Amino acid sequence: MLIFSQSLFSQDFWVKTNFPTDNSSLFSIYSIIENNTNEILVGTFAKGIFKTTDNGVAWSESGLNNMWITSLAKDNSGNIYAGAIGSQFGSGIFKSIDDGTTWTKIFEIETGINKVYVSSENEIYIGLNYTSEQSGIYYSSDGGNNWQKIFNESENVYTIIKLNTGRVLAASYGKIYYSDNNGINWQITSSGLTSSTPSSFAINSENKIYLATLGYGIYESNDSGVNWTNKTGAGWEYSDLEIDNNEIMYASTRGNWVYKSDDNWNSSVLINSGMGQDKYVLDLYIDKKGYLFAGMDYYGFYRSNTPVVVSLENDNLLPSFYLSQNYPNPFNPSTSIDYSLPSNDYVNLKVYDVLGNEVAILVNEQKQAGNYRVSFDGSKLPSGIYFYSIQTGRFYQVRKMLLIK
Incomplete structure (x- = not known):
């Protein structure tokens, strides 16, 4: 897998916030969510929930103090659900109807809570560790008022996702369970998977499903979770x-920062500048303003210096910022790149080789709102993979192109 280091760009990608960590595991951040008032909430290992209203400059406690918050989720009405473990309030699922100010326990659970997942239909799924007392998946369709067990296998359920077809996927060690009738019947597959611990699902607009694992890379499924292909190789957790x-994917690792990919993990970019060495990143989140957040094990809370996408708060801006795939691609010796600006902005558009060396500056000036096309001449460069990046005051994106002579 190709790795292209983001640290070679002039501006650090990450900035560390003022999250009140003491560099101990007590403040490790396991989950991140944004409430309806644009506050960022983080769940910690043993200090409950904290929130910030200003992208991490100031923080305050937000309930469930001294609890281990393993997972946070939000429904379409803005209700927030927390999986919490601890003796102070008793382990279970807690719900907040006031943006995280107060919490009410809605389900008592004594075993480990791995995942709280809320579907687009506001259904709640709880994935648990296996114990003799309580295990499997619990389900609620009414905001947590009533629960039923829909998965009875003696397995740890690490993460869950529901597809737009109605299929539910539940990831266990080295295998995927899937149900097309919401848990009445389950089928099992391990096709293409190795014996590894899964950590997170994601799905793109083409309905390709991605599964992150601890130690055996990232997998892709093109058939609703039945068969899987490893995209990154083994190694990182x-x-x-x-x-x-923009269909760009980000993956956090335990021990080697964050990677991003704009081609379904055929290649990836290491984005570590500003984060330091050997950081254990436990959770990622993109807020409505387009910032990428990273919750750390021991070492606090980081935010991208600039939004990674156009603000999600104003949908009519989404089509306006745009960086096209170059055409033709592959190319020899020249190719065209289109980009769009919704407002006046200073634009940097540069080309880099696979080692991060700058090979061309295509744009470096103030531009009016509008659509633009630039040409790149690679006649003096050797064949190979190149990257081009655009950066403005509110937008940043990298794409890959191939020069074949």
């Missing part, structure tokens, strides 16, 4: 996956 509205 991938802890979380996020996909932005």
Whole structure:
């Protein structure tokens, strides 16, 4: 897999926030969510929930103090659900109807809570560790008022996703269970998978499903989760996956920062500048303003210096910022790149080789709102893979192109 280091760009990608960590595991961040008032909430290992209203400059406690918050999720009405473990309030699922200010326990659970997942239909799925007392998947269709067990296998359920076809996928060690009737019947597959611990599902607009694992890479399925192909090879412990509205995917790792890919993990970019060395990233989140957040094990909370996508708060802006795939691609010796700006902005459009060396500056000036096309001449360059990036005050994106002579 090709790795292209983001640290070679001039501006650090990451900035560390003022999250009140003491560099101990007590403040490790396991889950991140944004409430309806644009506050960012983070769930910690043993200090409950904290929130910030200003992208991490100031923080305050937001309930469930001294609890281990393993997972956070939000429904379409803005209700927030937390999987919490601890003696202070008793382990279970907690619900907040006021953006995380107060919490009410809606389900008592004594075993480990791996995942709280809310579907687009506001259905709640809880994935548990296996114990003799309580295990499997519990399900609620009414906001947590009533629960039923829909998965009875003696398995740890690490993560869950529901497809737009109605199929539910539940990932266990080295295998995937799937149900097309919401848990009445389950089928099992391990086709293409190795014996590894899964950590996170993600799905793109083409309905390709991605599964991150601890130690055996990222897998892709093109058939609703039945068969899987490893995209990255074994090695890194991938802890979380996020996909932005430009179809760029981000993967966090335990020990080697964050990677991103715009070609379904055929290649990836290491984005580590500003984060330091050997950081254990446990969770990723993209907020409505387009910022990427990273919750760490021991070492606090990081935010991207600039939004990775156009603000999600104003949908009519989404088509306006745009960086096209170059055409033709592959090319020899020249190719065209289109980009669009919704407002006046300073634009940097550059080309890099696979080692991160800058080979061309295509645009470096103030531009008016509008659509633009630039040409890139690779006649003096050797054949190979190149990357081009655009950066403005509110937008950043990298794409890959191939020069074949």
